[in-house]
Amino acid sequence: MTYYKPLSLYVPEPSVRPGDKPDFSKFAIPKAGSVRRPEIDVSEEEIRDLAYGIIRVLNRDGEAVGPWAGVMDDETALKGLRYMMKTRAYDARMQKAQRQGKTSFYMQCLGEEAIAVAHQMALSPGDMNFPTYRQQGLLIAREHPLVEMMCQIYSNSGDVLGGRQMPVMYSSRDSGFFSISGNLGTQYVQAVGWAMASAIKGDTKIASAWIGDGATASNDFHSALLYASVYRPPVILNVVNNQWAISTFQGIATGQSVTFATRALGYGLNALRVDGNDFLAVYAVSKWAVERARRNFGPTFIEWVTYRVGAHSSSDDPSKYRPLDESSAWPMGDPIERLKNHLIVRGVWSDDRHVQLDAELHDEIRDAAKEAESHGTLGQGPAPSAKEMFEDVFKEMPPHLRRQRQQMGV
Amino acid sequence: MTYYKPLSLYVPEPSVRPGDKPDFSKFAIPKAGSVRRPEIDVSEEEIRDLAYGIIRVLNRDGEAVGPWAGVMDDETALKGLRYMMKTRAYDARMQKAQRQGKTSFYMQCLGEEAIAVAHQMALSPGDMNFPTYRQQGLLIAREHPLVEMMCQIYSNSGDVLGGRQMPVMYSSRDSGFFSISGNLGTQYVQAVGWAMASAIKGDTKIASAWIGDGATASNDFHSALLYASVYRPPVILNVVNNQWAISTFQGIATGQSVTFATRALGYGLNALRVDGNDFLAVYAVSKWAVERARRNFGPTFIEWVTYRVGAHSSSDDPSKYRPLDESSAWPMGDPIERLKNHLIVRGVWSDDRHVQLDAELHDEIRDAAKEAESHGTLGQGPAPSAKEMFEDVFKEMPPHLRRQRQQMGV
Amino acid sequence: MARMNMIEAIRDAMDVKLGQDDDVVVFGEDVGYFGGVFRCTDGLQRKYGKSRVFDTPINESGIVGVAVGMGAYGLRPIAEVQFADYVYPAYDQIVSEAARLRHRSHGQFTSPITIRMPCGGGIFGGQTHSQTPEALFTHVAGLKTVLPSNPYDAKGLLIASIEDDDPVIFFEPKRLYNGPFDGHHDRPVTPWSKHALGDVPEGHYVVPLGEAAIRREGSDVTVLAYGTMVFVAQAAAAETGIDAEIIDLRTLLPLDLDRIEASVKKTGRCLIVHEATFTSGYGAELSALVQETCFYHLEAPIERVTGWDTPYPHAQEWDYFPGPARVGAGLKRVMEA
Amino acid sequence: MARMNMIEAIRDAMDVKLGQDDDVVVFGEDVGYFGGVFRCTDGLQRKYGKSRVFDTPINESGIVGVAVGMGAYGLRPIAEVQFADYVYPAYDQIVSEAARLRHRSHGQFTSPITIRMPCGGGIFGGQTHSQTPEALFTHVAGLKTVLPSNPYDAKGLLIASIEDDDPVIFFEPKRLYNGPFDGHHDRPVTPWSKHALGDVPEGHYVVPLGEAAIRREGSDVTVLAYGTMVFVAQAAAAETGIDAEIIDLRTLLPLDLDRIEASVKKTGRCLIVHEATFTSGYGAELSALVQETCFYHLEAPIERVTGWDTPYPHAQEWDYFPGPARVGAGLKRVMEA
Numbered sequence A, B: 001m002t003y004y005k006p007l008s009l010y011v012p013e014p015s016v017r018p019g020d021k022p023d024f025s026k027f028a029i030p031k032a033g034s035v036r037r038p039e040i041d042v043s044e045e046e047i048r049d050l051a052y053g054i055i056r057v058l059n060r061d062g063e064a065v066g067p068w069a070g071v072m073d074d075e076t077a078l079k080g081l082r083y084m085m086k087t088r089a090y091d092a093r094m095q096k097a098q099r100q101g102k103t104s105f106y107m108q109c110l111g112e113e114a115i116a117v118a119h120q121m122a123l124s125p126g127d128m129n130f131p132t133y134r135q136q137g138l139l140i141a142r143e144h145p146l147v148e149m150m151c152q153i154y155s156n157s158g159d160v161l162g163g164r165q166m167p168v169m170y171s172s173r174d175s176g177f178f179s180i181s182g183n184l185g186t187q188y189v190q191a192v193g194w195a196m197a198s199a200i201k202g203d204t205k206i207a208s209a210w211i212g213d214g215a216t217a218s219n220d221f222h223s224a225l226l227y228a229s230v231y232r233p234p235v236i237l238n239v240v241n242n243q244w245a246i247s248t249f250q251g252i253a254t255g256q257s258v259t260f261a262t263r264a265l266g267y268g269l270n271a272l273r274v275d276g277n278d279f280l281a282v283y284a285v286s287k288w289a290v291e292r293a294r295r296n297f298g299p300t301f302i303e304w305v306t307y308r309v310g311a312h313s314s315s316d317d318p319s320k321y322r323p324l325d326e327s328s329a330w331p332m333g334d335p336i337e338r339l340k341n342h343l344i345v346r347g348v349w350s351d352d353r354h355v356q357l358d359a360e361l362h363d364e365i366r367d368a369a370k371e372a373e374s375h376g377t378l379g380q381g382p383a384p385s386a387k388e389m390f391e392d393v394f395k396e397m398p399p400h401l402r403r404q405r406q407q408m409g410v
Numbered sequence C, D: 001m002a003r004m005n006m007i008e009a010i011r012d013a014m015d016v017k018l019g020q021d022d023d024v025v026v027f028g029e030d031v032g033y034f035g036g037v038f039r040c041t042d043g044l045q046r047k048y049g050k051s052r053v054f055d056t057p058i059n060e061s062g063i064v065g066v067a068v069g070m071g072a073y074g075l076r077p078i079a080e081v082q083f084a085d086y087v088y089p090a091y092d093q094i095v096s097e098a099a100r101l102r103h104r105s106h107g108q109f110t111s112p113i114t115i116r117m118p119c120g121g122g123i124f125g126g127q128t129h130s131q132t133p134e135a136l137f138t139h140v141a142g143l144k145t146v147l148p149s150n151p152y153d154a155k156g157l158l159i160a161s162i163e164d165d166d167p168v169i170f171f172e173p174k175r176l177y178n179g180p181f182d183g184h185h186d187r188p189v190t191p192w193s194k195h196a197l198g199d200v201p202e203g204h205y206v207v208p209l210g211e212a213a214i215r216r217e218g219s220d221v222t223v224l225a226y227g228t229m230v231f232v233a234q235a236a237a238a239e240t241g242i243d244a245e246i247i248d249l250r251t252l253l254p255l256d257l258d259r260i261e262a263s264v265k266k267t268g269r270c271l272i273v274h275e276a277t278f279t280s281g282y283g284a285e286l287s288a289l290v291q292e293t294c295f296y297h298l299e300a301p302i303e304r305v306t307g308w309d310t311p312y313p314h315a316q317e318w319d320y321f322p323g324p325a326r327v328g329a330g331l332k333r334v335m336e337a
């Protein structure tokens, strides 16, 4: 009889842990400008290699190079810079508010600002995002009122969600921002359904679905890719690969696949992989996918490669599971710094103007926060009513809920 | 403003429906022997093309050709023929029994016999299959007692499952056949868990998971591929692509992907695609995957291409949704006929012996059926007790179930 | 007015709504070309086209997930789950998403979706084609749960469900598709064409959600039933000669508690019957509510006659099913207590 | 004997079993290197190695699915679901597979698995970090459901669950992790180190499944509670001065009905409290059972004080939570009825 060695279980692990030196030496980054730009009606078969590469526009010298360059005018670029900086300032303020006990919880998108901001700028009014909790940039780039966002964070009397939802779980139909669910992944397939509806009705609106690297493991991720593959609706399937899912490194979600973009190939979906810290690349690729969807050529799957610089949330301490300085070793840099440098190279921006804008934005955020706080903070000052709890469970309150509300005395 | 045409929804549809002429002209079948045979420690990257091809051994003249040939000796081949013919005879008898009202339900595997039979012959005692309802060939190739199988179909006093399960939902730990669930897909990820357990314990046993083309849409299919990709346990992930899921053609499950095998590539899993009606190909590829798993090189994903010749089940009427004669137009032929011809070409078989064997097997099945029927048929003669219902809900019957059993008076 | 069985009535409800409202779409496994394994959507694709009536992959969470997205867009999707036993993969999308979307978005987004599914035993379907998991939905805030017992109600309730702006779980007792089965599995079933409730008006009408119906007036004991058990209870009452008032709940949530309360206060006794497992079944909620509202009128303990706390067995399905004998015995116990 | 909080007690239970039994494995999201978002598995991977304690992808149905496969092989997996609110994607694998495997295979294959999950509100977790969906499991034949209220029980019950040969749903009321929180959210919580039930024996011991504990003897009214509500009920009794007998159920299924029956027959009154939504909550089953077994001893209607039939809100979480005031009012109603 043949002898077989005992089997053993493989469990993937990151190459470094707290105490080790950060190591991205195995992380291959193609040169800016090296990935081709196909036509929007390209078939999946013709661009399979793009799922293994990384589309980049900005090179080390801050120049925009290659076939994906030249899409963005000065005005758009300057606006984008502003939105990214505003997002970062907003995050800093809200993070601090959480520390000060003004709310229960907060989640930053530090280091990932380019993705949501540039993508939103490529969409049109009427399109609908199905976001996760780390796409506040979508709202800011849509110029959604800051005070309204903050009131949601504070769960105060100005909260349009009536205090029902945890902080950061925004919802705004008008700003094309679908209600965030705390359950990971669920919105991904809903976006596909929304896009199917748009196609069924002969509309021209498109949906954009968002998910994190960790949550690609969810069942709804699979359902979304499957239904998108079958019915080819106008949907963009975004994966924000920020390398971490709370304490879990991306290897537990990718398994043996090299990239997340390749997962889409198994469904015959067009897949692209993009430098998510490169504002110009995000914008150019988003525009491409938007046009593709709107011309009825179907879904595009996009892996945005980035890094979660901050903690997972205000409840998390990343020093427990990754080297403290890993974010500074991240080879793709900071999206704001990179766009700033590019704009200086373009000759439309300067260090001084940058400092000035930063100060301006901090004032704007501070003023907004003050106004928001005048409507209360969590547990302090004006608050949403307890009645809120019983309303909107159904369109009309059924007898049993009326009884319960009366029992509660509200 | 740019004008965009109204969007529209794409809904895939088979090229032919009842009344049309069967059409497999678009179905590309590579020549037998044309696909290479990699080493078992090959990486996914090196064999991606195999997910698009079809491994075949038997050519039109009944000769075994190419790199996957030469694996099977005469004895094994003759045994395989016998098991396949027995499976078919068994199916015919049980199908008839259902028509005669001796049981409530039956499911044939007509035309798909090669897959389960040859695969089982490549496994070893101790290995565990996680089958669907269409792998009765696994039990027959394991020489599992026919009478026991039939008693399950009849839900009679001899049913080792005590009448609890619907017909064909066999379970036999001893024969390496995991309890079939009526819920599609669930067993696929369980097989991965079983294989992980084998690896955790330093065992040498492997698991083999089964699923149909339609059920690849299930969430558990995704979970299975994902967990297999992450922990690389000794599991074989089989997809039996018989073109139909009840009335639904495979296009609703594949979507835009060309094959089911490609789905595995998105997880970085080694994937092969095989002519499931070619007994020699099934056996050779199964052996390859078994050896790979047992040597700790991890999972193999295999799409077996075949055709569901019969109705979905005794409750189904396929003439409602596909051309009646589509099965005879199926370009990959009948697995029994093809192996028979090959063995005649090999010089170890003849038409006469074939006829004789067929008669022998029919006698064996008839005798077994008679014996099984002596233990009762559904609703006639000896039957499992009502007590069976209350037992094995838990290992020990808790008080509330004891009370209920007493109330029922059993 | 036409004679319809329950399949035809359900199909007709969808036909009416597909015809009236462009936002209505129908989908699920095998519902397109083929028309559904129970034929409930037969002919609808031909009539309304592939983009309004279509097949889906075998992925129930996806079926409900896309329905939620379509609902948020503004459509009124009707999703079929082939058997209630297969709804569990979709459970998260139903309870975490469809049920809570209106609330969590403060009414910005809603889920006006209807999820149809055949339920109940009696067709030798074993543990995976026989369940009625209504109690798993009544526990979830934001869902309505409907379970009709006859063609007239099925059509009217289904139209009401489709028109409802909140998610509705619509159970179809498959053993009633062809006739008012009363649990006597050894006797032929009268077809709906011979039953008054098989008279189904043409065109649009609704049976409002939240209104129970009294199927038999009586003074001895109130029986709370729904679906197949309505006819089992009628058989049991006839066979025991007990003058039971039989209430067909039709909608489990919202519940017509007023009608229940009035009846139990009149009879002073109550028997609850359902096919699902006993523990934490919907009968528990009914029992608790009746006790809470009618305590001082109760002359005997409220009893529950239900399926046992076991999986639904194949060969012993008539031992599991709470048929007329068990319900009759329950009636007697309640009367004699 | 050591002083432990509930997190330490739960970790210790797993540590004991990992040490004693090679077949025990622990896995879930973030449970490996990091030790779990609530730190319940902290240090276990370092001690027992990566192939016995490991991280999983964020796919709950996969977590339970592989656990079922491992259980069928012969292991005793302990799977963590990060929050009970995220168990729904795994619901099918739990109710259709783990729960029924022994039955459908006639004992050939079993599911000796334990599924741990933090539950309950009180940490401003909103609708997705606050639920206690126990009733969705008690309805399912083949599952045991456990919900401890203190470190001593948590360790003993978890060891009993791991050793149990059937699937156990093990809820951990997260608001009790650090101390016996009694619902007075505006006051500091006494840590477990100052509470008798924070005394946890070292090594192996079990608290058998299916045995309730009387936390307070009394003669006026029986209170049925579990988890956080045990301490809320104690506070309410103290504050109202009502001599309540408070029963901590500990295991919901199998239920210690004998102890409940004896108590209610003694007091003649019964109040049921839980945090989950009212309709079809486990309180309904308890109410129905008490009514069925103690009808002739009841002097007042059984009452239920529970979470409302709404999603668990963020800002209004203390309006949703059935705190001492509401439970106290319930006690008074039951006494005055």
Ligand SMILES: Cc1ncc(C[n+]2csc(CCOP(=O)(O)OP(=O)(O)O)c2C)c(N)n1
Pocket: A134, A182, A183, A184, A211, A212, A213, A214, A215, A216, A242, A244, A245, A246, A308, A312, D029, D058, D082, D086, D089
């Ligand atoms: C179904 C479900 N399971 C688990 C969680 C708990 N959880 C919240 S965020 C998170 C990590 C998500 O990581 P990723 O998808 O990479 O997004 P990121 O936080 O990095 O943006 C987990 C496990 C959840 N919210 N929902």
Ligand SMILES: Cc1ncc(C[n+]2csc(CCOP(=O)(O)OP(=O)(O)O)c2C)c(N)n1
Pocket: B132, B134, B182, B183, B184, B211, B212, B213, B214, B215, B216, B242, B244, B245, B246, B308, B312, C029, C058, C082, C086, C089
């Ligand atoms: C979760 C679930 N959904 C739906 C069904 C109903 N159903 C039973 S078999 C079947 C078709 C399966 O087709 P496929 O996977 O191709 O297997 P085949 O029957 O062709 O062998 C369906 C939809 C089920 N059993 N389980």
Ligand SMILES: [Mg+2]
Pocket: A212, A213, A214, A240, A241, A242, A243, A244, A245, A246, A308
């Ligand atoms: Mg991430």
Ligand SMILES: [Mg+2]
Pocket: B212, B213, B214, B240, B241, B242, B243, B244, B245, B246, B308
């Ligand atoms: Mg098939």
